[in-house]
Amino acid sequence: MPLPLPLPKPIREIGRKRINRAPSPLLAVAVPWLVVMAGSLSPMWPVIASAPILPPIGFLMLVAWEQLRPGILPVWAGLPLGLFDDLYSGQPLGSAILLWSIAVILLDFVETRFPWRGFALNWLFASAVIAAYLFLAQALAQPGGVGVPLAILPQLGISLLLYPLIARLVALFDRFRLMPVREA
Amino acid sequence: MAPTGSRRPGHSRRAQYGTFLNYSLAVAGAAAGGALLLVVASDATAFSGLRGAATDLAAPAGEVGAGARAESQGLLLTLGAYFTKGSRVAQLEREVAQARVRLVEAEALHEENRELRALLKLSQSDPKPIASARLIGSSASSTRRYATLGVGSLQGVAPGMPVVSPLGLVGRVLEVGRSSARVLLITDSQSIIPVRRASDGTVALAVGHPDGTVQLKLQSLGVNPLRAGDAFVTSGSGGLFRPGIPFAVVARPTRDGAIARPLSDPAATDFVIVEPQWDEAGLDSTLPAPAGGQ
Numbered sequence: 001m002p003l004p005l006p007l008p009k010p011i012r013e014i015g016r017k018r019i020n021r022a023p024s025p026l027l028a029v030a031v032p033w034l035v036v037m038a039g040s041l042s043p044m045w046p047v048i049a050s051a052p053i054l055p056p057i058g059f060l061m062l063v064a065w066e067q068l069r070p071g072i073l074p075v076w077a078g079l080p081l082g083l084f085d086d087l088y089s090g091q092p093l094g095s096a097i098l099l100w101s102i103a104v105i106l107l108d109f110v111e112t113r114f115p116w117r118g119f120a121l122n123w124l125f126a127s128a129v130i131a132a133y134l135f136l137a138q139a140l141a142q143p144g145g146v147g148v149p150l151a152i153l154p155q156l157g158i159s160l161l162l163y164p165l166i167a168r169l170v171a172l173f174d175r176f177r178l179m180p181v182r183e184a
Numbered sequence: 185m186a187p188t189g190s191r192r193p194g195h196s197r198r199a200q201y202g203t204f205l206n207y208s209l210a211v212a213g214a215a216a217g218g219a220l221l222l223v224v225a226s227d228a229t230a231f232s233g234l235r236g237a238a239t240d241l242a243a244p245a246g247e248v249g250a251g252a253r254a255e256s257q258g259l260l261l262t263l264g265a266y267f268t269k270g271s272r273v274a275q276l277e278r279e280v281a282q283a284r285v286r287l288v289e290a291e292a293l294h295e296e297n298r299e300l301r302a303l304l305k306l307s308q309s310d311p312k313p314i315a316s317a318r319l320i321g322s323s324a325s326s327t328r329r330y331a332t333l334g335v336g337s338l339q340g341v342a343p344g345m346p347v348v349s350p351l352g353l354v355g356r357v358l359e360v361g362r363s364s365a366r367v368l369l370i371t372d373s374q375s376i377i378p379v380r381r382a383s384d385g386t387v388a389l390a391v392g393h394p395d396g397t398v399q400l401k402l403q404s405l406g407v408n409p410l411r412a413g414d415a416f417v418t419s420g421s422g423g424l425f426r427p428g429i430p431f432a433v434v435a436r437p438t439r440d441g442a443i444a445r446p447l448s449d450p451a452a453t454d455f456v457i458v459e460p461q462w463d464e465a466g467l468d469s470t471l472p473a474p475a476g477g478q
Contacts, residue, residue: 044242044321046249048331048450051371051396054324075206079213087238090323090330093231094220101214105207112191138327138394140221142373151327151394 021180031177032072033081035170036061040085052138052152055159057166058085059133062100063126064163064170066107067117078104095140099133122167127160134159229359236361239332243364246320247334311426314458315339319354319367319450327394329372331355331450333365333458341365341458344424349456352430352447353377353418357458365458370431370446371396379431380419386410387419388441390432398432400441410434410442423463 040058047054062081065073073081078101085096110125117125134152191207193199223230265272317339321332335341337360347354347367355369368375371392379390379400386409388400400416402408414434420427432444 041242041245042325043323044246044249044332045324046246046252047324048319048322048453049324049396052323052325052327052394056325074209076209076213078210079216082213082217087235088242088321090326090328092221092224092228093235094217094222094224096217097220098214098217101210101217105210105214141327155325 020183022182023178023180024182027179027181028177031173032065032069033077035173036065036073036081037084040081040088043088043090052155053158055155055162056085056089056130056133056137058089059096059100059103060130060159060163060166061170063103063107063129064167066104066111067122067126068167068170068174070108070111073104075104075108076101078102091137091141095137099136099140103129103133119164123164126163126167130159130163131156232359232366235366236336236359236364239364239366240336240361243320243332243334243361246332247318250318250320250334311460311462314341314345314460316455316457318455319453320364322369322450328374329369329392329394330358331367331369333357333367333456334363335458336361336363336365338362344461346425346429346459346461347456348429348459349448349450349453351449351453352432353425354448354450354453354456356424369450370398377425377431378419378421379416381410382415382417385419387421388416390416390444393443396446397435398444398446399438400432400434400444402441405440408437408440408442410437412436414442415447416444420462424461426459426462 036058039061042054042057045054058081062073062077078099079097082097082100083093085091085100086093089096106129107125114121114125134156135149138149138152191203193203220231315335317333317335319331320334323330331354333341333347341357341360343357343360345357347356353370355367355372355375357365358368359366369392370377370390371394373392373394375390375392377390378387380387387403389403390398390400392398400410402410412434416431416433418425418427418429418431430447432446434442434444436443
């Protein structure tokens, strides 16, 4: 047996196949949609809550994608993604379609009006959008508008604090999306 | 390149029309959402088939998570229990001694109850459970309180059936897919359940609160007789839930009722049981068959 054992093949390949590679067009297009849809599946996570505490992960991811890569999701993306979210979120069907569509149009407007934004400004805009979304969503969920706005305050706090983390996660997925895997 | 702030993509007519179409679709999407909301507001059961199919698809993933949830909760409870072991053991031993006495009393009452029912020719049997399953998900980010159940119409579950855990009432089945069902939890603001105080039968209606409590509204006006610690059970009127399912304990009385904490915490329950609707069960077993039918 040759003493210096050969390294496993995947390790030997590291760095060798970086040159002359391009991202896969399928990954580059599909990853943002899939990530937002995976966030929308959060009601299937092993959390059974007796109060609204979990942030709307799908919506946070949508906002993060819109801020990180404006235009990567078309401006009508709120319709299909909102429909998918409505199927699982427990909100009345149509609530996310309406609110997500408006949110994407609004974020698109912010992008054209204020193109130069730093982290703090991004967080500020995202906070305003998320707060408005949570408030309107709870108003739409309660027929007759007898909601208890105080009940969403813990959820709002968690969502706003979690947003930068979600944005970093989305940035990670963005790097994954553009990984050079295909021979150019 | 610095962004220009203009949405006009250039001189290409084709590109301009494409941009215009995108924005038209976006606004149309928002309008479609509003229209769907109106449809759902007039008919709450609309699109329940679509939701059922979607939940069926995602249910296997939920089942995996549900097992992990039960295990992790058990681990946390075990760790926490180490810190308060001594005092808790002493307290539990006192409670067990009291409970033994109560158990004997309850057995006597049970026997008496059986004899009285036999006199009235009422059937004694509790309804036979339809299915037992795990709660595999919940609408944790919405102000509506739904949970998803890992059984559906294939196992005989139908809308309206009560869902109970060993600790008490969890909710009732709202929509049914083939292998999953959506449960309206008792803490949802649309859930109204007739209950009575276990000690003397004071009747009240229990309406869910989005913050995980229920509000008890007394049926009769007058001085509020409720005290913190009063236990409530379902009263059986309305015909959905059988009488006597443990429900909630009063946390603090209010002017016209009380805020109560549900006895069954859906997060801590591992398996729940789906029972048949009470009125059907009652009709089948207590009333004689209609004469001269068939």
